[in-house]
Amino acid sequence: MPHHVSSVERIWIELPLRSIPARNMIREIPHWTLFEICKVHLDSGIVGFGETMVYYTWGPESVSNEAVAKVVGRHPAETMWDDSLGAGLQIALMDAAAKVLDVPLHQMLGKQHRDRCHIAWWDIDLPAEDWISECRLAMSHGYTAFKTKGRPWWDLVENTRKLCATLPPHFEIDMDFNGFGVDTAHSLRLLKELEQFPHISMYESPLPHHDVAGYKQLRRRLNMPISMHTATHFGEPSMEIALREEMCDGFVLTGGASKIQREALQCQAFNKS
Numbered sequence: 001m002p003h004h005v006s007s008v009e010r011i012w013i014e015l016p017l018r019s020i021p022a023r024n025m026i027r028e029i030p031h032w033t034l035f036e037i038c039k040v041h042l043d044s045g046i047v048g049f050g051e052t053m054v055y056y057t058w059g060p061e062s063v064s065n066e067a068v069a070k071v072v073g074r075h076p077a078e079t080m081w082d083d084s085l086g087a088g089l090q091i092a093l094m095d096a097a098a099k100v101l102d103v104p105l106h107q108m109l110g111k112q113h114r115d116r117c118h119i120a121w122w123d124i125d126l127p128a129e130d131w132i133s134e135c136r137l138a139m140s141h142g143y144t145a146f147k148t149k150g151r152p153w154w155d156l157v158e159n160t161r162k163l164c165a166t167l168p169p170h171f172e173i174d175m176d177f178n179g180f181g182v183d184t185a186h187s188l189r190l191l192k193e194l195e196q197f198p199h200i201s202m203y204e205s206p207l208p209h210h211d212v213a214g215y216k217q218l219r220r221r222l223n224m225p226i227s228m229h230t231a232t233h234f235g236e237p238s239m240e241i242a243l244r245e246e247m248c249d250g251f252v253l254t255g256g257a258s259k260i261q262r263e264a265l266q267c268q269a270f271n272k273s
Helices: 019-025 065-071 087-101 128-140 156-164 184-194 212-221 239-244 257-269
Strands: 005-014 034-042 047-053 145-149 172-176 200-204 226-229 250-252
Touching: 005 065, 005 087, 019 128, 034 087, 047 087, 065 087, 128 145, 128 156, 156 172, 156 184, 184 200, 184 212, 212 226, 212 239, 239 257
Parallel strands: 145 172, 172 200, 200 226, 226 250
Antiparallel strands: 005 034, 034 047
C-alpha cells in the first residue's frame, strides 16, 4: 500500500493561561495561548502529528494552503526536510515517516544522545511575589530549574534577592535578557551584581547579538556561562562568527530540522558539542 500524503488537517486550539502568567503576559505576548495541531494523513491510514505555537514558533505563523499543496500526493520523506513548510507540518511529516518505517522519530535525525530531557519551568518577567509563587508551584511539580526574563523596568537585583531567599540550594535560575542589557558597561555591572546569588546558573542573550566585542568582554569578566539565541534577524552574527569569536558558552537553537542539522555540523567543525 502506498504511503503518500492524502490530506492535511489543521486544528486550532486555545489553551488559557493560569492567572499569574495571564496577567503578566497580556502586556506583550497574549497570543501564546494559540496552537495549531497538524495531522498528516497517509493513504495507508498512518497519521502523523505536529504542532505550531501560532505567532511564535519559527517559520510561518501557521501551516499555509501553499505548504499543504507541496506535500499532498507525495511520500512524507520527500518533503520532511523542507523547513519552509513550518514547524507543525514538518513535525507531522517526520512523525508519519517514522511510523511508516516503524522506528522512533529520533532515528530520522541522527544518533540518540540521551533518553530524557531536563526541562525548566518558564515565565515571563514578573514582580518578586509572582516569581516566588511560580517557583513554589514549579517545585511542587518536581522542577529543579526556572527560566525567566531579566528586564530593566524591574529592580532586578532586589527581586532576585527576594526570590532566592525562598529557594532550596539545588534550584537553578536561567536569566534571559533578550538583549535588554543594552550595552557592555551597564550589563557588566548588573551581571556582576547578580553573580552573588548562587541560584543563578546562566545568562541568556544579555546584549544585542550584533555586539561581538561586548559578548567577548562579558565572557572574560564574568564567572557565569553565557548563551545566546542563534541568528534570526538581519545583521546578527552567524553561528560561525559566534563560534570563531567565542562569544558564548552555548546556543539557544531555533529553526527547522535542516537548519538544526547544519548548525550541529558547524559546532562539530569547531569541536563544540
